Amino acid sequence: MFKSLNVTARVFERQIVQPRPSASVNSVRQFYENFVPSCTIYDIDCPDNSFRKFTDDGKYLISFSRNHQELIVYRPTWLSFSYNGEDCDSDALSQRAKRFDSFFIHLYTVSLATSNEFICKDVFLYLEGLEFGIFATSTAQTHEVPATEGAVNGVQCIERIVFHLVRLEDGFVLDEKVFCNDFVNLTHSMGVFLHEDLLCIMSLRYQAIHIVQIRDSGNLVDVRIVGTFCREDDELFIGSHIQVTEGPIFLSGIKQRLLSYIFRKHWSEETDQTLVCHPDIAFFHFCVSCLTNFIFKI
Template identity: 45%
Template sequence: MVGFFRSGNLASRVFDRQFLSPRPGATVNTVRQFYENLVPSYTIYDINCPDYSFRKFTDDGKYLVAFSRNHQDLIVYRPIWLTFSCHEECDSHDLPANAERFDSFFKQLYSISLASSNEYICSLVEVRRIGAFCREDDELFLYSHGQAEQGSSFLPGIKQRLLSFIFRKTWNEEPDQALRVQHLKKKFYFHFQDYVDLIIWKVQFLDRHHLFIKFGSVDGGVTRSTDQNLAFFAVYNMETTEIVSLYQNSSEELYSLFEHYYDHFHANPQNSLHEKFISSHSNSVHALDQLRTIKNKASSSSQFVKKMMASLPYTCQSQSPSPYFDLSIFRYDEKLISAIDRHRHCTEHPIKFISVRQPNVVKFKIKPGSDSGASDSRAKRISSFLFHPYFPLALSIQQTYMQPTVVNIHFRR
């Protein structure tokens, strides 16, 4: 029975960890569950720090990377811990004056100027161009056969691959030879011009050989509500120059793949121990249950699928491996904060991190901005969060138009 009970007392958890052995292969999970008791408990608001753009903690947690506002300098810090001593119990005393300073938590290691003398930092070499031609010798082949004349109406190579795949897929859908022509007229030729007018909206690498391409109409690419427009997702093999599969943005089959193989759509580096524990609905039953709950509440399943598919293909984003984003340990509002590193609209109220094991217990709160709240509620404010991979340490950064940036430090006192 002792193995199923997890105390809410930190000292008791440390004592249990000394005497209780986890199941084979579950050591890391046991360590991460320890963060239920080891949470940020104190916030220093509007800390005195340099006017830099703080980007992220490195995967090993040893460094904090920042850039100058003009992006001409790279600054690297090493996280340290605020230390002070008292004659009596420290919890009853206020923090010392130097706690308000950024250098009490981070030590600057170096600052490097980037391209200070207009030198090249790097150069990009075009290896392959996919569009009008799919192979390197396609253009040479057309010229050698006298087909590449001025004013020719040849479709681009990628569009020919797309039309060919749709034709063959439609052809195989109807086994009856007598009805196959009518089926082609209804499903393919009737929409032929719509297929021809499709353009590439977005592309993502799935691996070194496959591209995940989103096709859509010209009008749909410039509207804000892209989930309302018809779009197609294609998996393209660059080596064979073939379309491997094709789905509409309302396809339940594509959504099922997205639900069960999310990590393949949003590839994360696996060279770090901490990066392997980024929660998603393909590796966490808690995240999957949360996603399915949202889907069940949706008024229309088709519209929900379109809304979820609107974010595909994903842009390159970094994700925090912090245990405080582990959905098997904590629950939080993903509209306000998540492991994905991006700017979000700031909220007036603190963001709550609730225990999964005890649904009515708020373990800690994160509040960006000043302690007194916003002086002008009409001003547009955005916030971002940087969580350390394993320390109970986080930065919240609030930016307001025409106002100085507010940086808060959240840590365990």
């Protein structure tokens, strides 16, 4: 049923409509949506923190210390002051209304980073049902690092990256996921994605996607790594059907699957019947086309 947001219509509806049993409180709370700020207070006595954001449910305000090594969490007190009049002026309010602690309660301060690590302020993922928060700390980036086995040449390297699972209710660190000598793009959380209870972390240095499950108990459990092999039995299948040679694999599993999808799409759109009837010839033309595009891009 359509419900109007107009406050006059809501008052009229409250007079003529009888709410369901034990639901009168919810109908009254709908009027809170019509309360909007009418005054802005400037020059607030605010802590010297780097404020990040509110959680999706509005229960917590996430901030970091200026040295980006401590997590500082506040809880908003919501409606704190009101003004009985038409034109509200900040000077008419009490001096307490100009203090930060009049609107927020400091819950705790937790040290996440060590002496040579810093909190990445762009990374914050929130599990609303469990009230868990995911934060990231890392050391400084290094550019001239020799590529180890499985790593890609020319990709930056970070000595240590740690993902922290924090219970926001009391600030207890439940679990950690550590990456050593790797590179994850933490800017704007581009290398980290959360879907329900699955956390995906993309490693650019090793061209792999780490899928981690967040349990209700607060544990980070490794589910799968999509990189050299995509499925669980890929390594067994390749080892039993193909003669394995020493040295790195030419293409990782995820690259092979992407190229196969591109080839199948290219083959399905092919109009030349000679190429359609001979997949080997079509694959040769596909390789030549890819190589030509690669040369022109260079």
